[in-house]
Amino acid sequence: MSFNTALSGLNAAQADLNVTANNIANVSTTGFKESRAEFADIFSTSSFGASGTAIGNGVLLANVAQQFNQGNLEFTANTLDLAVSGEGFFILSPSDTNTNAIFTRNGEFGVDSNGFVVNNAGARLQVFPVNADGTVTATSLSSTIPLQLPQTQGVPTVTSAVDIGVNLPANGSILNPLAFDPLQASTFNASTSLTVFDSLGESHVVTAYYVKVADNQWATYYNTTDDVGATLPIDITGGIAGAGGQLYHLTDFDNSGGFQSNTPDPIITTAIDFGNGSDPTQTINFNYANNGTTQFSSPFTVNVLNQNGFPIGRLTGVEISETGVVRANFSNGQTNAIGKIALSRFQNAQGLSQIGNNSWEDSVESGTPLVGEALTSSFGQIRSGALEVSNVDLTAQLVNLISAQRNFQANAKTIETNNTITQAIINIR
Known part of the structure; x- marks a missing residue:
């Protein structure tokens, strides 16, 4: 009986060694959770319960329980x-x-x-x-x-609206709007450009040209280029006939330089055909109100310039x-x-x-x-x-190795002792 008891101890010590060795092997394994060998004693009983002089029959491996405590974070x-x-x-x-x-x-x-x-x-x-x-x-x-x-990023988004806010210099020279020429800087007071997108996601540069036509009143023309690079005038729906018959809009300011009104209102372009196969009915709404548009005696500045179109986007992060x-x-x-x-x-x-x-x-x-x-x-x-990182405590595992080794040696010594006693009995004459 004692041989079997000691043998169960050897098996338990070996299982403890195996669990500890597995923990140590995974000390660098990301997200690993260490295990713990849990043991239970073996105790034989009769149908009437255990005798007061009954001796246990050894040990067995009851469970290998993983420990789900948090491991350290490594950045x-x-x-x-x-x-x-x-x-x-x-x-x-x-x-x-x-x-x-x-x-x-x-x-x-x-x-x-x-x-x-x-x-x-x-x-x-x-x-x-x-x-x-x-x-x-x-x-x-x-x-x-x-x-x-x-x-x-899926299909492109066509530009349909532009929020724009500028300061137009109040001390600018009054010019004739009928003499406007985008290639002659002397025929307009200021200009600014932005990129818009058609239904194919192709980008186009639209330039706004500002012409002072009277005190507190400005005319605005819009131009772009078509698919072959030629200048393409952009007309304003319901606008005023200007140079070459192009339609522009007027912006009025009060005596304090504050934005007052646009004519026409809203400012919506006629259909724009960029000549590249994109939607030829594309229109753009230019919104100057509530965007910081002013007429002060200071240089021309752009305060707001946003548009709602996008090309096809590639994943960057x-x-x-x-x-x-x-x-x-x-x-x-x-x-x-x-x-x-x-x-x-x-x-x-x-x-x-x-x-x-x-x-x-x-x-x-x-x-x-x-x-x-x-x-x-x-x-x-x-x-x-x-x-x-792994939640294995390497120092604790090395101590467990020593303990498991001692347990194994002790159970082996038990078998050796039992063998000596048995041999002594056999040698009795």
């Missing part, structure tokens, strides 16, 4: 390196054909050939769908989708907030929210089933995953450009 220069500071697991989808969710604390993510954000095993990071402002539209596990980075909102930045200056990283937690994290690669699956013991957003309920904060 990197990669935006897609993610860490959860606090409670929560990232949710992953293993593949197109296997949509069963798996869970991890390892935030080493990259991008595959299709633009999906994946871990080093190819599992896709799951996010909640969001509105344009980053608010989540659904927060259930079934509503999560793989995070995919867009390559373009990704930003991930502390709450997990993923925003894609594009070369056309646009920023779009494309998802919010989903987190999950469990009533009993130690009941999760290990599947390798620092990943787990839910089980009956863990309970169903509770899904939510970072910094809500008991979920932690998402840190972009950081990784959670």
Whole structure:
């Protein structure tokens, strides 16, 4: 009997050594959670209970329990390196054909050939769908989708409105609006240019020319260039006939230099055909009111110059907030929210089933995953450009090695002692 008791001790010590060795082997594994060998004694009883003189029958390995305490954060220069500071697991989808969710604390993510954000095993990071402002539209596990980075910003946005605010010099010379010529600087007092976009996303430079026609009154012409570089006058709907029959608008100021009115109002161009196959019915509304348009005795200045068109944009970068909102930045200056990283937690994290690669699956013991957003309920904060390192305490593990080794030696000594006693009995004559 004592041989078997000592043998169970050897097996337990060996299991302890194996668990400790595995912890030490993964001391540099991102998101790794150390394990602890838990033992229980073996005690035989009869149907009437244990005898007062009964002796235990050894030890057995009761459980190998992972310890989900927080590891330290290590900061990197990669935006897609993610860490959860606090409670929560990232949710992953293993593949197109296997949509069963798996869970991890390892935030080493990259991008595959299709633009999906994946871990080093190819599992896709799951996010909640969001509105344009980053608010989540659904927060259930079934509503999560793989995070995919867009390559373009979709179709271009045609320029339809321009906000413009200028100061026109009150001491400017009065000129004849019928003598306006965009190639002769002496026929206008000031000018400014901006870039607009047609329905194909192609850019065009539109120039506004300001001509003082009377005290407190200015005429404004607009020109651009067509697809072959020729000057293209832009007419104003309902405007005033000017040089070469081009239609312009008037802007009036009061005696204090404040903006008073436009004629016509609103200032909307007639259809512009840029000659490149874009929409020939494009019009632009120029808005001077409430944009700081003045006539003071100071040099010509541009205070406001904005337009609402955009070309097709290429992805230039990704930003991930502390709450997990993923925003894609594009070369056309646009920023779009494309998802919010989903987190999950469990009533009993130690009941999760290990599947390798620092990943787990839910089980009956863990309970169903509770899904939510970072910094809500008991979920932690998402840190972009950081990784959670292994929570293994190397010093403590080395001490465990010594203890396991001593336990193994002690149980081996028990077997040796039993062998000596048995041999003595055999040698009795």
